[in-house]
Amino acid sequence: MxxxxxxxxxxxxxxxxxxxxxxxxxxxxxxxxxxxxxxxxxxxxxxxxxxxxxxxxxxxxxNRHPECLHDCIFLVCDNCGGTTHLDDDRLADGVRAAAKQQGFNPERPVIEVRGLCAECG
Ligand SMILES: [Zn+2]
Ligand SMILES: [Zn+2]
Structure with missing residues (x-):
């Protein structure tokens, strides 16, 4: 199964x-x-x-790279649904740091960007 x-x-x-x-x-x-x-x-x-x-x-x-333990970032196209997976630790670490500054324990940042992909835009 x-x-x-x-x-x-x-x-x-x-x-x-x-x-x-x-x-x-x-x-x-x-x-x-x-x-x-x-x-x-x-x-x-x-x-x-x-x-x-x-x-x-x-x-x-x-996940095409299961060894990747980043906070993955996804770009989701509102038109075709195409989704691009990218990793940018500086961005993700910035989100974690901002959460910690609020006294919040960031266990799992979810970073998704909605918009139009290169083909649809
Ligand atoms: Zn990733
Ligand atoms: Zn698209």
Whole structure:
């Protein structure tokens, strides 16, 4: 089941929701797969850093560099849904530092930029 979910996720060009993935796995396996069981597996994937969650889309992407332990930054196109993953530790550290200045313990910065990608803009 994990392999099936991973394959389905990897086949999407855009971030995929648990429902998108459940539908793809259901088709591939010719049986009904519930989004709830997909969610549980996606949680394991994100904990292992082999997938990343795009919070503003409630969707997931395969992490092409799972050894990357940055606070990943995602650029999400409002038109086509295309999502670019980039890492800039100076920016992310700045967000963490600003949070700490407020006495806030920043466990997991979520940095997503909405707009138009190079092709749509
Ligand atoms: Zn990253
Ligand atoms: Zn676009």
């Amino acid at each position: 994990r392999a099936a979910v991973f394959d389905a996720l990897a086949a999407f060009e855009r971030p995929a929701s648990a429902y998108d993935i459940a539908e793809a796995v259901s088709k591939a396996q010719d049986r009904r797969v519930a989004a709830n069981s997909v969610y549980r597996i996606l949680d394991l994937f994100t904990a292992a850093n082999v997938a990343r969650r795009i919070e503003s889309e409630n969707a997931y992407m395969v």
